[in-house]
Amino acid sequence: DIQMTQSPSSLSASVGDRVTITCRASQGIRNYLAWYQQKPGKVPKLLIQAASTLQSGVPSRFSGSGSGTDFTLTISSLQPEDVATYYCQKCDSAPRTFGQGTKVEIK
Amino acid sequence: EVQLVESGGGLIQPGGSLRLSCAASGFTVSTNYMSWVRQAPGKGLEWVSVLYSGGSTYYADSVKGRFTISRDNSKNTLYLQMNSLRAEDTAIYYCARYPKYDYGMDVWGQGTTVTVS
Numbered sequence: 048d049i050q051m052t053q054s055p056s057s058l059s060a061s062v063g064d065r066v067t068i069t070c071r072a073s074q075g076i077r078n079y080l081a082w083y084q085q086k087p088g089k090v091p092k093l094l095i096q097a098a099s100t101l102q103s104g105v106p107s108r109f110s111g112s113g114s115g116t117d118f119t120l121t122i123s124s125l126q127p128e129d130v131a132t133y134y135c136q137k138c139d140s141a142p143r144t145f146g147q148g149t150k151v152e153i154k
Numbered sequence: 155e156v157q158l159v160e161s162g163g164g165l166i167q168p169g170g171s172l173r174l175s176c177a178a179s180g181f182t183v184s185t186n187y188m189s190w191v192r193q194a195p196g197k198g199l200e201w202v203s204v205l206y207s208g209g210s211t212y213y214a215d216s217v218k219g220r221f222t223i224s225r226d227n228s229k230n231t232l233y234l235q236m237n238s239l240r241a242e243d244t245a246i247y248y249c250a251r252y253p254k255y256d257y258g259m260d261v262w263g264q265g266t267t268v269t270v271s
Contacts, residue, residue: 048215091199096257097256097257134199136258145191
């Protein structure tokens with residue numbers, strides 16, 4: 048099975064900072080990757096699918112890139128409401144594994 | 155409004171069984187790809203199972219042989235039958251929809267809590 052590895056596991060940044068989270072697949076998954084945001088105590092929310100397609104209503108400060116095995120989620124200017132844990136997920140064949148998550152906090 | 159509502163969670167002894175339900179509204183379960191995802195207390199998201207529109211089913215190794223995903227088209231409802239429950243199955247269980255095969259999950263339920271103790 049393909050493993051999904053995120054880094055870092057947590058980060059602390061200042062408001063306005065550019066934040067980058069990486070997700071690496073143990074084998075190529077083309078662009079079949081989604082990113083989710085889960086705020087504390089809330090249900091996960093789909094941010095990006097197909098590696099770079101922003102879901103409707105998601106702020107444009109979020110962007111995704113990558114293909115094959117290496118992917119990134121970027122928040123161009125971190126806002127207080129972005130405090131959350133972010134997960135990547137492979138979206139091709141089963142098992143549709145998640146990364147272990149990256150917790151983003153405000154410094 | 156597109157919505158998923160889970161039910162059926164609760165406290166169950168190890169070795170017991172439980173069936174979770176996920177009632178959909180605003181779309182048709184049978185024409186979408188539907189999944190169960192769980193989250194143990196303080197842990198990350200774990201993909202559990204998927205039911206494709208064509209009827210194929212797949213499971214995480216951790217639940218294979220113990221859990222069964224199914225749907226009732228007449229009730230527009232997804233199910234997860236959980237047998238031989240273990241303490242490590244304790245989690246919030248979410249159902250979610252993939253609108254297409256290679257998409258992410260765009261609609262999630264609020265979750266139902268299963269405690270095995």
